[in-house]
Amino acid sequence: MIELGQHAAFIVWSYAGVALAIGALIAWTTLSARRADRRLAELERLRGRARG
Amino acid sequence: MTIDTTPKQSWWQRFAHPGEFTRITRPWITPLAVLTGLFFLAGLWFAFFNSPADYQMGDTVRIMYIHVPNAWLSQFVYVVMTGSAIGTLVWRHPMADVSMKVAAPLGATFTTLALFTGSLWGRPTWGTYWEWDGRMTSTLVLLFIYLGIIALWRAFDDQLRAARVVAVFTLVGAINIPIIKFSVDWWNTLHQPASVFRPDGPTMPPSILTPLFLMFFAFSLLFSVLQLKGIHTEIKRRRIATIERQLVLGAAKAVTP
Numbered sequence: 001m002i003e004l005g006q007h008a009a010f011i012v013w014s015y016a017g018v019a020l021a022i023g024a025l026i027a028w029t030t031l032s033a034r035r036a037d038r039r040l041a042e043l044e045r046l047r048g049r050a051r052g
Numbered sequence: 053m054t055i056d057t058t059p060k061q062s063w064w065q066r067f068a069h070p071g072e073f074t075r076i077t078r079p080w081i082t083p084l085a086v087l088t089g090l091f092f093l094a095g096l097w098f099a100f101f102n103s104p105a106d107y108q109m110g111d112t113v114r115i116m117y118i119h120v121p122n123a124w125l126s127q128f129v130y131v132v133m134t135g136s137a138i139g140t141l142v143w144r145h146p147m148a149d150v151s152m153k154v155a156a157p158l159g160a161t162f163t164t165l166a167l168f169t170g171s172l173w174g175r176p177t178w179g180t181y182w183e184w185d186g187r188m189t190s191t192l193v194l195l196f197i198y199l200g201i202i203a204l205w206r207a208f209d210d211q212l213r214a215a216r217v218v219a220v221f222t223l224v225g226a227i228n229i230p231i232i233k234f235s236v237d238w239w240n241t242l243h244q245p246a247s248v249f250r251p252d253g254p255t256m257p258p259s260i261l262t263p264l265f266l267m268f269f270a271f272s273l274l275f276s277v278l279q280l281k282g283i284h285t286e287i288k289r290r291r292i293a294t295i296e297r298q299l300v301l302g303a304a305k306a307v308t309p
Binding site: 003004005006007008010011014015017018020022025026029030032033036037039040043044046047050052 | 110111112114115118119122157158161164165168169172173175176207229274278281284285288289291292295296298299302304
């Protein structure tokens with residue numbers, strides 16, 4: 001790792017904040033997609049049963 | 053009309069069908085995600101191990117490699133939303149309002165990160181976390197516009213009605229984009245004028261431009277992956293809402309004598 005100089009804390013906080021926010025955004029997108037997949041599969045099953 | 057004489061659909065028409073859109077674009081997500089990861093790895097390697105400290109900013113120049121892409125995306129995402137708003141109002145394109153809805157939280161995140169990294173860069177460089185200059189104030193206004201748009205989407209149950217209201221609001225808010233862009237030319241500001249995209253070429257050396265461009269592409273690709281994935285999810289959510297309505301109607305008919 002390179003030496004980040006006297007303002008290292010500002011650099012580290014910037015990258016940590018961005019990594020955290022981007023990580024949260026990716027997790028939110030992935031979890032929303034999975035939740036929608038599960039709900040859609042459940043409803044398709046229910047609809048199939050309702051049609052008999 | 054037979055199958056041979058049926059006119060072929062243009063890509064614009066094919067993309068208008070949610071199922072067809074998902075079928076065409078789903079295979080793009082994994083390669084785009086891999087490419088995004090590679091750009092991030094290369095960008096971070098250059099940012100920390102293969103780029104010098106700036107002669108004026110020192111090592112805080114490394115914050116620029118995440119600040120500039122987020123600032124660029126904060127405006128670009130709004131331009132995408134403006135295009136989608138026009139698509140919703142003028143052509144009633146079924147995918148336009150889906151794209152508009154999915155982009156808003158992404159734009160809000162990139163704008164927040166632009167402000168966050170900008171203030172952490174400003175403290176050691178300018179001596180202050182915040183200054184009410186044209187660029188920072190108009191970017192803060194952009195964040196409020198994004199938050200307003202997200203709130204508007206949530207205020208309506210009928211997403212098709214919401215789309216038209218949000219589209220008008222988005223078009224009105226688009227006036228802020230040229231204000232952000234040209235604020236550094238119009239008013240006295242701590243921000244420097246454009247230094248990358250200039251008619252006479254960038255004013256930065258290649259050693260700083262390389263990590264900047266790599267991170268710029270990494271963040272832009274990340275936006276395209278999240279936008280596509282979000283559109284697919286929103287299409288599913290609308291299908292879920294339709295099936296739920298059908299099931300409720302079916303159940304109501306079954307109990308009605």
